[in-house]
Amino acid sequence: MEVSIQSIALAMVLAVLTTWAWRVVNWVWLGPKRLERLLRQQGVSGKPYTFLFGDLKENSRLLTEALSKPISVSDDIKPRKDSFKWIGPTPRVSITNPEQVKEIFSKINDYLRPNSNPLVKLLADGLVNHEGEKWARHRKIINPAFHMEKLKLMLPAFYSSCTEMVGRWENLVSVEKSCEINAWVDLQNLTRDVISRTAFGSSFEEGKRIFELQVEQAQLTIMALQSVYVPGWRFVPTKMNRMMKNIDKKVKALLMDIIRRRDKAIRAGKAAGDDLLGLLLESNMKENVGMSLHDVIEECKLFYFARQETTSVLLVWTMVLLSVHSDWQARAREEVLQIFGSRIPDPDGLGHLKIVTMILNEVLRLYPPVTEVARKVPKETKLGKLTIPAGVQLSMPTLLIHHDKELWGEDAEEFKPERFAEGVSKATKNQVSFFPFGWGPRICIGQNFAMIEAKMALAMILQRFTFELSPSYAHAPFNAITLQPQYGVQVMLRKAN
Numbered sequence: 001m002e003v004s005i006q007s008i009a010l011a012m013v014l015a016v017l018t019t020w021a022w023r024v025v026n027w028v029w030l031g032p033k034r035l036e037r038l039l040r041q042q043g044v045s046g047k048p049y050t051f052l053f054g055d056l057k058e059n060s061r062l063l064t065e066a067l068s069k070p071i072s073v074s075d076d077i078k079p080r081k082d083s084f085k086w087i088g089p090t091p092r093v094s095i096t097n098p099e100q101v102k103e104i105f106s107k108i109n110d111y112l113r114p115n116s117n118p119l120v121k122l123l124a125d126g127l128v129n130h131e132g133e134k135w136a137r138h139r140k141i142i143n144p145a146f147h148m149e150k151l152k153l154m155l156p157a158f159y160s161s162c163t164e165m166v167g168r169w170e171n172l173v174s175v176e177k178s179c180e181i182n183a184w185v186d187l188q189n190l191t192r193d194v195i196s197r198t199a200f201g202s203s204f205e206e207g208k209r210i211f212e213l214q215v216e217q218a219q220l221t222i223m224a225l226q227s228v229y230v231p232g233w234r235f236v237p238t239k240m241n242r243m244m245k246n247i248d249k250k251v252k253a254l255l256m257d258i259i260r261r262r263d264k265a266i267r268a269g270k271a272a273g274d275d276l277l278g279l280l281l282e283s284n285m286k287e288n289v290g291m292s293l294h295d296v297i298e299e300c301k302l303f304y305f306a307r308q309e310t311t312s313v314l315l316v317w318t319m320v321l322l323s324v325h326s327d328w329q330a331r332a333r334e335e336v337l338q339i340f341g342s343r344i345p346d347p348d349g350l351g352h353l354k355i356v357t358m359i360l361n362e363v364l365r366l367y368p369p370v371t372e373v374a375r376k377v378p379k380e381t382k383l384g385k386l387t388i389p390a391g392v393q394l395s396m397p398t399l400l401i402h403h404d405k406e407l408w409g410e411d412a413e414e415f416k417p418e419r420f421a422e423g424v425s426k427a428t429k430n431q432v433s434f435f436p437f438g439w440g441p442r443i444c445i446g447q448n449f450a451m452i453e454a455k456m457a458l459a460m461i462l463q464r465f466t467f468e469l470s471p472s473y474a475h476a477p478f479n480a481i482t483l484q485p486q487y488g489v490q491v492m493l494r495k496a497n
Contacts, residue, residue, distance in 0.1 A: 031391065032089040038389045039084055039091060046084035046091065070474035070487065073324050085395075090114075092374065092393040093386075096404065098431035100384050101396050104375055105432065105440035111375040114393050118234045119224045119241065122248040123217050126295075126302030127445065139445065141287055142299060145279035146445050151452055152347045153274040157197035158456045159344055165190045166460050173465070173495050180470045184316050184488040187457075191312040194453055195304055200258055201275035207304075210254050214305050217247045222480055255297045276303060303446060309482045310369045310437075311450045315457055316489050317367040317477075318360060321415050323469040323491055328417060332356050333462040333496065345459045353455055358417040360454055361424065364436035365408075366415060369482045371399040373438060398435060399483075407433045467491045 032049045039046070084093045095101060104111045112131055121129065127138045144150065165186055172179040196207030220240055234241060262273075263281055272278035277300065284290040291299070322329040335355045340346075373396045381388045388394065405412045407428075408419070420427045428434045437444035444450075461467075469491055476486035 028089055032086070032091065035091050035389055035392055038387075039093065039392070042386055044083045044093060044386070047086065049086055049089070049091075070476040073320065073469075073475045087393065090391070090393055092395045093388070094395050094397055094400070095383070096397065096401055097384065098401075098407065098433050101401070101435075102432040102439070103383065104394060104396065105435070105438065105442070108441050110377070110381060111394065112378060114374050114376045117224055119244055120221050122244050123214070123221045124298065124302035124305050126299040128302060128306070135442075137287070137289065138291060138295065138299065141283050141291060142280060142445060144283045145276050146449060148448060150274070150279060151449055154198045154449075155345075155347060155452070155456065157275075158194055158453055159460075161190055161193040161197060162457050162460045164193070165457075166464055169493055170464060170495075173493055178492050178494045180472070180490055180492055182488045183319050183467075183491050184312075184485050187315045187319075188308075188312045190457060191308045191315070191453070194311070195308045197275070198449075199276045199300065199304060201273050201278065206254060206258060210251055210304060211308070213247050213251050213254075214301070217244060217251070218305065218481060220244050220247075225481075251301060252297055255300050256293065259293065259296055259300070306444075307446050307449060310444075310446070311453045311457075313367070313369045313482050313484055314360065314363060314450065314454050316485060317483075318363045318454070318458060319461075319467060319491060320469065320475075320485070320489055321363055321366070322359070323467055325415055326468065328355075328359060328415075329462075329466070332359055332458070333466075336459045336462045340459060340463065342463060345456050347452075350452060350455045350459070353459065355417070356455055356458060357451075358420040360451065360458075361420040361427075361434075362415060362417040365402045365434060367477065367483055368398045368402055368436040370436075371479050371483055372397050373435070396435070401433055402436075404433070407431065462496070464496055466494045466496050 028051065036046075036049050084091045086092070095104065109132070113129060116125075116129060127135065127142060130138055168186075169179075169181065172181065192208065192211045196205075196211060200207045220243060223240065224244075259277065259281070262277055266272050266278070266281055266285070272282035280296065280299065284296065322332065332355050335353060336345075339349045339352055375394045375396075377388045377390060377392060377394065379390045381390075383394075401407065403412050424434055432439055435443075437447040437450075469489075473490045474487045477483055478486045
């Protein structure tokens with residue numbers, strides 16, 4: 001009897017180990033090779049699968065090579081057009097046909113966001129990562145905070161932050177006729193200040209500390225994205241894991257304190273205020289099934305990081321391109337002065353900045369903040385002539401599509417804001433070939449916020465200064481979650497006549 005029990009226990013252990021071993025082998029080899037075979041049978045090409053790492057090692061080598069030297073502003077920055085690439089053991093198929101892109105963006109229940117590395121979610125795990133009913137509920141609660149009428153109430157905060165930055169620049173220029181600044185550093189500080197004021201109102205000084213921590217977390221997140229995530233690895237107490245969890249703990253504690261104080265004040269009858277947190281909490285209280293405290297914290301982390309990153313990269317590439325194309329800088333300045341003179345930019349006037357809007361759209365086309373949008377298919381799915389097996393990811397390479405000569409013409413690599421003179425629909429011929437903020441039901445909820453902030457900042461800069469690239473500027477766009485200038489952006493500022 002004892003031998004029999006031991007035999008049964010041994011058999012059970014062997015069965016568990018065999019099942020576990022089979023799953024590992026299927027994950028790292030058999031599954032990827034099967035998906036590769038199914039894709040090649042349909043004429044989809046790509047590099048052969050490399051055990052576990054896929055294309056990560058090659059991508060790391062190419063990234064190191066790219067970061068080692070700057071390029072010319074006129075150089076082509078779009079990636080090579082491969083049919084599929086490997087994200088670890090998962091194939092990611094590149095989709096560039098506008099009709100197929102439209103279908104992927106439209107059918108949000110068929111094409112889902114890929115699962116994130118759990119360590120990456122420590123940076124932000126809000127609306128952008130949710131699916132189904134939870135996404136719909138959060139979107140409904142958050143939407144009121146980003147209505148245009150609510151955003152107009154935030155313009156004084158935008159103006160206060162912009163005034164501080166241009167005031168510093170004016171003091172520098174007053175000493176000499178011209179001065180060199182690193183616009184990237186100043187514009188990052190500007191957008192961090194703006195989001196701190198608009199997110200937390202009177203608590204924006206505390207918000208700045210959260211930002212400092214989020215910047216540290218973003219740097220660690222980039223490192224995490226450059227390696228294959230092994231299930232359960234986040235529980236291993238490595239130095240990076242400990243650092244990321246410690247930062248997350250500090251951010252959550254700061255946010256929890258701000259949120260609880262504001263929630264208590266609102267429930268006591270005080271006005272919610274015109275900042276994003278107040279509007280979010282007010283909207284959340286109206287719902288029968290609202291967001292938990294944890295959910296509110298994650299949404300705050302998300303719009304902290306995403307809103308700041310999007311606007312700062314849009315503004316910095318705008319300054320680069322207007323430095324190179326001084327004719328467009330002059331046209332934009334003339335429009336700003338015609339509408340506002342030296343007055344504070346107001347909502348109605350910002351809405352009438354046609355040339356500035358054309359320029360910003362062209363900058364977003366050439367230098368989209370996010371260079372690639374990925375989706376996964378949970379079940380076998382038909383997309384055009386392709387049958388996409390379950391487990392395959394799809395990529396809409398924003399940068400590649402925005403630079404595609406078949407879609408935009410032979411001048412696709414050139415800076416030509418006039419292509420947007422009659423609006424986005426006319427420029428794209430009603431195709432989904434321009435999506436710097438995504439497209440469809442899941443389009444970025446903060447796009448109007450980013451555009452208003454960018455228009456306000458650019459208008460105030462143009463009112464006061466002319467600018468050109470410094471001889472010390474080195475053009476080196478690189479993808480660090482968003483498309484950023486590796487060496488900063490050194491520009492020469494002069495006081496506008």
